[in-house]
Amino acid sequence: MIEGIVERFAKHGYQLHPDAARMLCEQMVEDSQIKEILSSIDESTIVICPSDISCFCEANGKRNRGTFNVLLDLSDVQIDAVDEWGFVKRFRDRYERLSRILQSRLNVRSIKSLERVKKLDVDQIGIVGVVSEINKTPNGHTILDLEDMTGRFPVLLMKDKLNVNIVLDEVIGVQGSLTKKGELFVADKIFFPDIFSNFTPNHADVESFAVFISDIHMGNCTFIDDAWERFIAWMRGELGGEREIELSRKVKYLVIAGDVVDGIGVYPDQEKELLIPDLTEQYRRVARSLAEIPDEITIIIAPGNHDAVRQADPQPRLPERIQVLFKQHKNTIFVSNPAMVELDGVSVLIYHGQSFDDLIMAIPGLSYDHPEGAMIEMLKRRHIAPIYGGKVPIVPSVIDSGVIERIPDILLCGHTHTVGVGRYRGVTTINAGTWQGQTEYQKKLNITPVPGCAALVNLRSLDVNMLKFC
Structure with missing residues (x-):
């Protein structure tokens, strides 16, 4: 060069x-x-x-660095672990924030509590609640239990009238009417918190680029070292033709959405698949590679379920003892999972994506091969992990870290080890795959990873170009 x-x-x-x-x-x-x-x-x-x-x-150098801000970091979220009320507070926060969005959209007479439904003598009313139970009738209809601060109420979804996918613990709005006895609410329409139909994403004022990757899994024997080295060389502007090198010179940001390393003791018999059995050395190897990237590029690192932080959401930023290993690159930022950052005016919601496991099981038609489908379901529900009690452990906190209150311009996830790019109501969704080959666990689940990819995003146009280094 x-x-x-x-x-x-x-x-x-x-x-x-x-x-x-x-x-x-x-x-x-x-x-x-x-x-x-x-x-x-x-x-x-x-x-x-x-x-x-x-x-x-x-x-x-000042121009190249661009404008970077951390909009949301949940590393220091207040935890209330005295008793079960910590979880109650978390779900109350979920209900309150998402119900505010829904109540602004129901073009009918709204009610503040489900208990008041029984006393209203009107044809069409709207209610908002958390889905606490889902059951099927012998005729194939669905009965939901909706719950708010005051109580619960059963809602009937006729199979030939409403064909929607509802999951436990999400917040929805329902428009419909009561039966004559007032013991059942018959739904005519379902409302999700969803992205506003007129949402317009932000764009950078000048052309600049960000690179999004995830699931490096340094330390596993299936880590593809050659592809990773080619990626680092490209980030240095030393790989590719004239056009590729010119693009690399315009990159201002590298965002890593978790599972920086493979970790230690994450799953049974993991030690049999480790090439680097020392956790600190796994991070040191990644840090050594990232140190080769020019300091003008801001590197943002969020953790995943394989990283050296607690498993429960929200996961705090990597601990100081790990962060110091990355000090050779002078412009590295550590954030929580989830987190929201702003890159030259474009907001990016970073979420590693452990809830994919729950959503794919719960919603027909979703698959690991097309992770963007599950990401769209997150956006519809304005929640990155709506289902409680599945694969995603949570902390008893005073706020629900999964609520998507501010609509992001880009939603970035990982975890699935597959590639998916989409656009939903103006929001760009990206899952950039992995840097390791197929594991024994993935073979059992029939998951075929897509390794060695990086998503190059033009922050001015929001166009996405998936670069392949394998």
């Missing part, structure tokens, strides 16, 4: 001091910027020295 910089300046009749060439290489200078540099240099200059370009490099 340094040779390329030297050649580009030579075309204009200038030589580069080796240190100046290295500085410009790190800046990933474009042709238009070369003209900017030359216009500020004395015409009598033959060899361009570091002092000649120091002002440019300082200003360009």
